[in-house]
Amino acid sequence: MVRKTLIAGNWKMNCHLEDGITLAKGVAQEAKKRARKDCEFLICPPFTLLMAAKKAIKGSRVMLGAQDCHFAASGAHTGDVSPQMLKDLGCQYVIVGHSERRTNHYESDELIAKKASAAIEAGLKVIICIGETEKERDENKTIEVCTTQIMGSVPENATAQNTVIAYEPVWAIGTGKTPTSQDVEDVHAAIRKVISKKLGRANANKMRILYGGSMKPSNAKELLNLPDVDGGLIGGASLKVEDFIAISEASKQ
Ligand code: PEP
Numbered sequence: 001m002v003r004k005t006l007i008a009g010n011w012k013m014n015c016h017l018e019d020g021i022t023l024a025k026g027v028a029q030e031a032k033k034r035a036r037k038d039c040e041f042l043i044c045p046p047f048t049l050l051m052a053a054k055k056a057i058k059g060s061r062v063m064l065g066a067q068d069c070h071f072a073a074s075g076a077h078t079g080d081v082s083p084q085m086l087k088d089l090g091c092q093y094v095i096v097g098h099s100e101r102r103t104n105h106y107e108s109d110e111l112i113a114k115k116a117s118a119a120i121e122a123g124l125k126v127i128i129c130i131g132e133t134e135k136e137r138d139e140n141k142t143i144e145v146c147t148t149q150i151m152g153s154v155p156e157n158a159t160a161q162n163t164v165i166a167y168e169p170v171w172a173i174g175t176g177k178t179p180t181s182q183d184v185e186d187v188h189a190a191i192r193k194v195i196s197k198k199l200g201r202a203n204a205n206k207m208r209i210l211y212g213g214s215m216k217p218s219n220a221k222e223l224l225n226l227p228d229v230d231g232g233l234i235g236g237a238s239l240k241v242e243d244f245i246a247i248s249e250a251s252k253q
Contacts, residue, residue: 003208005224006164006231007248008042008127009238010067010095010212011049020049021056026241028060031248039231039251042093043238047081054090065093065127068101071114073122083115083122094119095127095233097153099170102129109152117155120162127164127210127233128153130191134171142169142183143190150194158199160206166233167191172213174235181222184211188228217243220250 015023024043031041044065045053054064070080086094096119097112116126130149132142146167154163167187172178179187188209196204211223212233223229224247231251237243 003206003230005036005039005248005251006042006208006210007039007244007251008065008093008095008164008166008210008231008233009044009244010098010233010235011043011045011238012067012100012235013046014239015045015049017049017052020045021052023239023241024049024053024056024062027244028057028062030241030245031061034245034249036248036251039248041248044093044095050086050089050091063092064090065095066091067095067098069094069096069115069119069124071111071118073118083119083124086119087122087124091124093125093127093164095129095166097129097149099129099131099168099173103170109149112153113155116153116163117157120155120157125162125164126158127166128158129166129168129212129233131168131170131172131213137169137171142187146187146191147194150191151198154195154198158203160199160203160208164208164210164231165191165195166210166212168212168233174214176214178214178219178223181226184223185226185228188226192228215247217246217250220247224251 041062066086069083096115101107119126132145136145208230210231210233215232216237
């Protein structure tokens with residue numbers, strides 16, 4: 001089963017107008033020159049930079065995504081942004097359920113499923129993040145936690161075409177720590193089984209499962225070449241053009 005590698009950058013709450021434009025332009029230019037033809041690129045800047053980033057990557061192979069959305073199409077939701085608004089701006093993807101939102105904004109699986117479902121309805125593709133904390137890992141609960149999160153936060157209208165799962169162990173995000181390759185492969189294979197149970201075997205075989213958590217050029221080759229790893233969701237290293245592109249060069253296709 002060939003699943004197209006997706007290299008996705010989560011800029012988080014970083015970059016102002018000028019450096020955001022420079023970064024987006026740099027990714028677009030280097031992706032054209034150097035990166036593998038059959039791998040997909042996505043950048044997810046903060047809301048404030050989406051319009052500028054869209055212009056900066058225009059005509060390139062780089063796609064645009066947001067880092068969150070509300071589940072409603074419009075209404076009295078101060079500070080929120082709807083999937084339709086993201087679509088208007090040219091976004092193709094939206095990340096939902098990042099651990100920083102689950103923790104800092106108390107987002108539940110149920111809420112994440114509602115956001116994902118609404119985003120799919122609006123014509124966006126979703127990246128649904130899951131992953132265990134260090135405590136859960138130490139208690140050997142990784143698969144249990146990921147199973148619960150998939151069952152609860154992947155909506156009924158998810159398919160391999162409109163949904164990507166990102167496995168991001170919380171303890172690996174921004175820490176420089178990563179699980180062993182064997183652990184990553186084991187968890188990804190287990191996630192695929194759970195998706196099969198929830199959405200059927202055909203969707204499970206085709207759905208991309210990204211790894212996220214301190215991915216960088218030096219560990220990308222090992223991680224991206226695992227059989228059930230179909231790309232990366234990259235935080236810190238997506239803020240440097242050279243690192244982001246170097247990670248894509250390490251991918252298996
Ligand atoms: C992330 O926040 O999605 C992430 C993977 O961050 P980092 O690459 O910095 O660990």
